[in-house]
Amino acid sequence: MSLLNIAAILSTMTASSSSSIQQSQHLISNMNHHNHNDLVDDLIGLNFRPNFHHYSGFLSALNDVYLHYWFFESQQNPLNDPLVLWLNGGPGCSSLVGALAENGPFRINSNLTVDYNPHTWNTNVNMLYIETPAQVGFSYKLDQNYQTNDNETAHMNLAALKSFYRKFPNFIQNDFYITGESYAGIFIPMLATLILDDHYPPNLKGFALGNPLLDQNININSQYFYLYSHGIIDEKIWLKLLQFCRCDHHHRNKKQPPSSSSSSSSVRNCNFITNKSPLCQQAINLLDIYMNSFDLNLYNINSDCKQESIHDELLLKNWKESSEKLNKLMISLPCAMDEHALTHWLNKKSVKKSLHVPSKFHWSFCNKVDYDRNETKSVRTEIERLIDSGINGLLYAGDLDVVCNFLGIQWFVDDLLLKESIDDNNKLRPMINHTYWKYNGQIGGFYKHYTTDGGSNLTFATIRGAGHSTAVDKPAETKYLFYKFLNQKNSDKFF
Ligand SMILES: *[C@@H]1O[C@H](CO)[C@@H](O)[C@H](O)[C@H]1NC(C)=O
Ligand SMILES: *[C@@H]1O[C@H](CO)[C@@H](O)[C@H](O)[C@H]1NC(C)=O
Ligand SMILES: *[C@@H]1O[C@H](CO)[C@@H](O)[C@H](O)[C@H]1NC(C)=O
Ligand SMILES: *[C@@H]1O[C@H](CO)[C@@H](O)[C@H](O)[C@H]1NC(C)=O
Ligand SMILES: *[C@@H]1O[C@H](CO)[C@@H](O)[C@H](O)[C@H]1NC(C)=O
Numbered sequence: 001m002s003l004l005n006i007a008a009i010l011s012t013m014t015a016s017s018s019s020s021i022q023q024s025q026h027l028i029s030n031m032n033h034h035n036h037n038d039l040v041d042d043l044i045g046l047n048f049r050p051n052f053h054h055y056s057g058f059l060s061a062l063n064d065v066y067l068h069y070w071f072f073e074s075q076q077n078p079l080n081d082p083l084v085l086w087l088n089g090g091p092g093c094s095s096l097v098g099a100l101a102e103n104g105p106f107r108i109n110s111n112l113t114v115d116y117n118p119h120t121w122n123t124n125v126n127m128l129y130i131e132t133p134a135q136v137g138f139s140y141k142l143d144q145n146y147q148t149n150d151n152e153t154a155h156m157n158l159a160a161l162k163s164f165y166r167k168f169p170n171f172i173q174n175d176f177y178i179t180g181e182s183y184a185g186i187f188i189p190m191l192a193t194l195i196l197d198d199h200y201p202p203n204l205k206g207f208a209l210g211n212p213l214l215d216q217n218i219n220i221n222s223q224y225f226y227l228y229s230h231g232i233i234d235e236k237i238w239l240k241l242l243q244f245c246r247c248d249h250h251h252r253n254k255k256q257p258p259s260s261s262s263s264s265s266s267v268r269n270c271n272f273i274t275n276k277s278p279l280c281q282q283a284i285n286l287l288d289i290y291m292n293s294f295d296l297n298l299y300n301i302n303s304d305c306k307q308e309s310i311h312d313e314l315l316l317k318n319w320k321e322s323s324e325k326l327n328k329l330m331i332s333l334p335c336a337m338d339e340h341a342l343t344h345w346l347n348k349k350s351v352k353k354s355l356h357v358p359s360k361f362h363w364s365f366c367n368k369v370d371y372d373r374n375e376t377k378s379v380r381t382e383i384e385r386l387i388d389s390g391i392n393g394l395l396y397a398g399d400l401d402v403v404c405n406f407l408g409i410q411w412f413v414d415d416l417l418l419k420e421s422i423d424d425n426n427k428l429r430p431m432i433n434h435t436y437w438k439y440n441g442q443i444g445g446f447y448k449h450y451t452t453d454g455g456s457n458l459t460f461a462t463i464r465g466a467g468h469s470t471a472v473d474k475p476a477e478t479k480y481l482f483y484k485f486l487n488q489k490n491s492d493k494f495f
Helices: 096-102 150-167 169-173 184-198 216-229 235-244 263-267 278-291 307-311 313-325 340-346 349-354 380-388 406-416 475-490
Strands: 054-060 065-072 083-087 106-108 114-116 126-130 176-181 204-210 392-398 429-439 442-451 457-463
Touching: 054 150, 065 096, 065 150, 083 096, 083 184, 096 106, 096 126, 096 340, 106 340, 126 150, 150 169, 150 184, 176 184, 184 204, 184 380, 204 475, 216 235, 216 406, 235 278, 340 349, 380 392, 380 406, 392 406, 392 475, 406 457, 429 475, 442 475, 457 475
Parallel strands: 083 126, 083 176, 176 204, 204 392, 392 457
Antiparallel strands: 054 065, 065 126, 106 114, 429 442, 442 457
């Protein structure tokens, strides 16, 4: 229905073959890892000597699911520093992309040697990366029935987390944060509320989501505004959309009281998604055809389209299949990040051996997973509950990403302010209205900061000049922002 439903590949990368995943029976069925069994001590190609321990292995989760993890201890004080879980999105993209191309300590060079990432997050926190759900990266399920959804993925992640604490019981005392990007914006708040239900782990302190998908409708509606405001949609098409798609009514958010309507907020209420009006549909179709006529890198509109990655026939086939399955027009083939070095390195026999992964396993950036997406999902209730529970939140976004654009995330946050709370203590109050933040003497981006009397803080921040994966484009700024988020409880202001 809507071209911009590229949320299907919501992560930096492209879909790629899952046929090679025969990861099953012969393995680790009899897992009895102790910490030291998972210790990685002989990784090849390292250009430096790590001053931290790291561990790789499998976490047993629901129903014979085994999720692969890689855990990097803090370089400072592992026993006291927070534990931070990082999850990539997709659904279907591997969190090892986070570890090896975004915020982890290793960077894979094209000659397959490994450099230290000076912007790694594990300087003062312990970083845990889990490949999820089963069928992603090295993760697998014994019966190979991989069909799953948001709810099961959240439960699977909780079970894997519990398995992690069984392997590393010392870390249960540490402050715990959940972080991730893109489609993980859906399953992380769901995981966090399951943690609240279970009171385990006990020290959940916050969540930080980068270019997250939070609400399917808001996200798609905001994409049109983003494209128009960035010179991609012609004024004529735009005016048609505004005219025919009922932008003068409150459709985006039924809870919104009419009193808050102003010319700008009524424009936000355009409904490009479920609008059945033939004239609106016509305008959207026009736009679909137009958007499909070129390859723009929608993950970072200032970045070139990495065409080499779409010459892969198998990849092309999978891409088409998944767009047909969703019955949606796709904007264009994905212009992926260069994934060759990472894929070659992780598929080396010696690397798999060091990571305690059976040599038969095949790793790819993103797999086409058998995932029932909920096309109307919003995590608003989950995030409201987290705020009500004294948990801090950071929603940040590279401002060059169309796929999960900052505008939709800002709308989502603005809507949270309208929440009806029985307990007045939990109402979000603006502490800092929209303003800039600086890094290294320059504007790092813009932000707003909210607090509740109950003690939660919620921050919305953009990262100027970054695309969908902010740690790829603006690694220093992203780390700076993340550590400000972690340290806010010890300071009287966020920046
Ligand atoms: C591999 O590439 C890295 C980064 O470009 C470079 O620093 C290193 O010297 C190269 N190593 C070899 C053996 O060519
Ligand atoms: C969510 O998933 C869990 C684990 O698979 C299952 O037990 C539960 O019934 C599911 N809940 C819903 C509402 O589908
Ligand atoms: C889909 O998401 C909506 C909104 O979050 C929720 O109310 C509904 O229960 C979800 N449907 C399924 C099948 O999970
Ligand atoms: C933020 O803006 C609101 C509404 O414009 C205003 O009432 C409030 O005083 C401002 N807060 C701060 C901290 O500047
Ligand atoms: C929220 O931020 C304020 C400073 O802005 C800080 O004093 C407080 O401790 C923070 N709350 C939590 C739960 O971190």
